[in-house]
Amino acid sequence: MSLRASLITFALVPILAGCGGHGSATTSSAGPAWAVDSVPVTDIAGTMSNGDAAFLSVVSAAYLSNGEIVVADPYDAEIRYFDSAGQQVRAYGRAGKGPGELGRLTWIGRCGGDTVFAWDDQAHLTALDPTGRMVRQFTIPADSAGSPPIFVACAPNGPLAILMLLGGPGSPTSNMYQPGLLALSGRTGHVLRVVDSVSIGQGRVFPRVTQLALSTDRLFVGPEDSARVLVYALDGAPRGGLAIGVDGRPVSDREYDRAIEQQAAVFSDESMRKQSIAFMHRVPKPKTLAPYFALFAVGHDTLWAQVSAPGDSVTVLDAVGPDGKPAGEARIPRDLRVLDMGRDYVLGEYDAPDGEQHVALYRMHPPATR
Secondary structure (H helix, E strand, O other): OOHHHHHHHHHHOOOOOOOOOOOOOOOOOOOOEEEEOOOOOEEEEOEOOOOOEOOOOOOEEEEOOOOOEEEEEOOOOEEEEEOOOOOEEEEEOOEOOOOOOEOOEEEEEEOOOOOEEEEEOOOEEEEEOOOOOEEEEEEOOOOOOOOOEEEEEEOOOOOEEEEEEOOOOOOOOOOOOEEEEEEEEOOOOOEEEEEEEEEEEOOOOOOOEOEEEEOOOEEEEEOOOOOEEEEEEOOOOEEEEEEOOOOOOEOOHHHHHHHHHHHHOOOOOHHHHHHHHHHHHOOOOOOEOOOOOEEEEEOOOEEEEEOOOOOOOOEEEEEEOOOOOEEEEEEEOOOOEEEEEOOOEEEEEEEOOOOOEEEEEEEEEOHHHO
16 A cells, blocks of 8 residues: 555545544643534534435535535545535536546645635546536646645635655555655646645554645645644745644554554455555554644634544644744534634534534634633
8 A cells, every 4th residue: 555545545534533432631732712612503414314325424624605515525526515504405526537527535625715626536626616516627736747746735816735745655664754745836737836845744544644724825834743833935935833732642552453443444345454454553553643633724824723632522723823822722522523614613524423424513703702
């Protein structure tokens, strides 16, 4: 299994959700407390009231200004739109390699207004207008300037950030960090400039993986190896760094074994499942979890990070401002895999007690309005 394949697989499945059963042991930057509603304003179950599947799995999601929630399902190559009541209103997508068709989805993002970009494992980036109609589809990089990206992020009406793998895959060890090339791309797939060389991360269970986020005027790159974030201007010039997150708690043998079993469940074929389990067991268990698990740039002045460990009973989000000082802390009394954030909302995925996936939208309130 290559690094790209394993990273994509790890990204497709919330392997850590529900691994714990422990309480949250996460500490944070202790910024001013934001209030988050305890009950989501929209909660979309994986199965609709009529018994039809709303989605088979959730790889990514985005919240639109009209209140709709867009969900990417990698298993049936569909991008589905839900209204504020949680009802599906339309869908786009058909599996295939032809024009307008989709491969296995790995990411979607709101990339200017309510335009949604979708990235799949065929190196296609598909742009959908607010009605869910495809307006263009292209490959990245369009000019053969490098290998297809492993990760993609977008800015409002700005460039795309892409992280491409350099060299071949490494051997499956606990030190399997692969070098990557960080670049900015235009909205037709052509590389505008190479920004830096950074590590991509590990192809493993409980991986430490580099995170990307774009604001209106900054590119944030969270290296996998420490609680820090590199900052660049959108012309590629370095702008220092920010400290966010804390070293994670140790990983127990029970959690590791369970995470491997959940990771392998993505394969329906039993032989592939056994091969996957054997591969992952060759990778030594990490000593600690990552300092943070996702980054979100909100507006032009705030960077949020999910610092709680997946599986914790409370989801903890920390923010830093452009001056590097703590700008807020938000807590949600649920194990939530955060997928999107804005100035007043948190959108994430969680597993219900019966194992069904849900996508939930929570309202968030700044300290001044409490």
